[in-house]
Amino acid sequence: MSSSVSEQLLSFRVGVECFAIPASAVQEVIRRPAMVRVPHAPAPLVGLGNLRGTILSVVSLAALMERKGGADGQRVIVLGGADGVALLVDDVSALISDEQTRGSGRIARKIDVPGLLARNFVAPQARSHRVAQGQAVVDTSASAVSQLILLGFTIGEQLFALPVDQIDEVIRLPDSIALLPQSDDAVVGTAGHRGALLPILSLRHLLMLPGTDRDVVPRIVIARIGRHRVGLIVDAVNTIARVDEGAVDLIPAVLARGAGEARIKAICRLDGGRRLISVLDAGQLLRDDIIAQLAEAQSEEQIMVEADKAAADSEQFLIFRIGEDMFGLPVTAVSEVVRMPESLGTLPRAPAFIEGIMNLRGQAIPVIDQRRRFDAPADANIRRRVIIVSLADMQAGFVVDGVSDVVRVRRDSLQPAPDLGDGAVRIFDRVAMIGAEQRMILLVEPRELLDRAERDLLDAMNAGDAPSAP
Structure with missing residues (x-):
């Protein structure tokens, strides 16, 4: 005479119906996370969620079973396995036994989730690109080698640019900036960014440009200047341009007499010369005394190692x-x-x-x-x-x-x-x-x-x- 142990199932509700799946297939149950929509995804896919750094494909069980509604569920059942699939349901009830899914005393219906997923999603196909390695797509043609990629931004009515390879990122102005007393007028303060302090400077002041009465929402261009990462406040970021080096003319030294002009390295001609961009010289943006202030907080060797490592990784x-x-x-x-x-x-x-x-x-x-x-x-x-x-x-x-x-x-x-x-x-x-x-x-x-x-x-x-x- 043999005995068997009843399988435990997790029961849950979708609309007015109760269903159950093996508890062994469940990793955990969470509240509905914030999700991003995937355009043109299969209808059951509600979106992608983030569970402690792991991407979840959140699927509406109601849509899998061709029931109406179901996209407003507030509980997510994370399935075990490496696929990162989770089920969106209305509510999770309790653990029940397998017997409670059969006969006249049935309180929930056991469902085959792998079968439902297989019927609603096409089998994955091999990708032709090197996605898994995370390699960026780079144009290595001969024309690309002789081109310069510039990030364009405005200060007042003037258009400036920095080479993209000297820029880490562009961010919104932080809500909180700590002011630095007795610092140079160009130094606005510091703000926390990615676990470190980021010096914030006014590019308008560095270039000795007049103020503006325009209502702008400023951005911060985080640039690598020498061995330092510095946030430069600009009025707006408005273009990325890939230009031939032949369209970039260096500024003659005789024209760079003022302190502001000395920071402009070249003039880039766009649209056949109808539009001009002043290309800045990142190495000359900061005066020696400002660089000395930045170096007080961290050694130049440490800054250089961290900057190079961040760019490489x-x-x-x-x-x-x-x-x-x-x-x-x-x-x-x-x-x-x-x-x-x-x-x-x-x-x-x-x-x-x-x-x-x-x-x-x-x-x-x-x-x-x-x-x-x-x-x-x-x-x-x-x-x-x-x-x-x-x-x-x-x-x-x-x-x-x-x-x-x-x-x-x-x-x-x-x-x-x-x-x-x-x-x-x-x-x-x-x-x-x-x-x-x-x-x-x-x-x-x-x-x-x-x-x-x-x-x-x-x-x-x-x-x-x-x-x-x-």
Whole structure:
């Protein structure tokens, strides 16, 4: 005569129905976390959540079982295993025995979660790009080698720039800045940033520019000046430009007589010389006495080692917004950021997501509306931007609702995005955990995005759904 031990099950509620799964399959139960939406993900995927640095794919059990509602559940059942899958339910009840799921006394119905997931999600496919290694996509063509990537920002009515490789990130002005008594007028104070004190300086004062009455929301450009990381206050960050070195003219020494002018290294000509940017010399931004003040807190050798290590162990991303969602692109894949032209040329037989053609310094660039592709609502009141993405011989402009920051993210804060096996979501290859609050940002794989745009265009034309040429 044999005996068996009844299996324990975790019961929970979805709507008015009660279900149960083996307790051995459950890692833990948590409250509903903050989540980021994944555009064009399978319908049951509510979003991605962050559980102590681990990315969770939060799936609505109601949607898996084709029940109405279910997206407003407040409890999340984290399943065991390496897939990081969690179930969104309305409430978790109690532990019950297997017998309580059978017969007339049944209080909950036992369900097969692996089977439900397999029916609703396509089996993951191997990725062609080197996502797992976290390697940035870099354009190594001959044209890219002779180009300079600049971050442009304004102070008053003037446009300045610093090379991107001298910048760590761009952040909002901290809520709290500790003032430094008896310091130089250019030194605003210090603020905590990533576990260290960041000196905050006024670039307007360093350049000896007059004040402004404009109502601005300033940004801080964190630059590596010599052996120091310094936050420079600017009025606005408004462009990333990839320019040929031939379009950059050094300032003759005779013209750099004033203290402010001496900090300008070159003049960059954009749009055929119609727009000029003053390129700053980061090594000459700070006077020796200010550098001496910064060196008091930390030895130069320690500062240099930490700065080099931070640059080697991190990647830079341009953060942009579409609707209410934030995404990131590797800075190495961005040619420049420009304002949306008032009018675009038409492209015969183009699918709906291509708005038209823009003329960028004599080159025809297809402009793709990311709001339609990312399933975001349109907003006519937003002053949109175009991110020009260039890889090898492919180039396209992607319309976004706004460009907010440039951030440097440590590689140990980058994780592979959950592979949902759906072509529409494979444009997101990684997830970045940003800041002390571990804010999640979906990172776009640029080559997948451009490849997909080309496939969409060819498919639409071959199907005959595109409009005829006028």
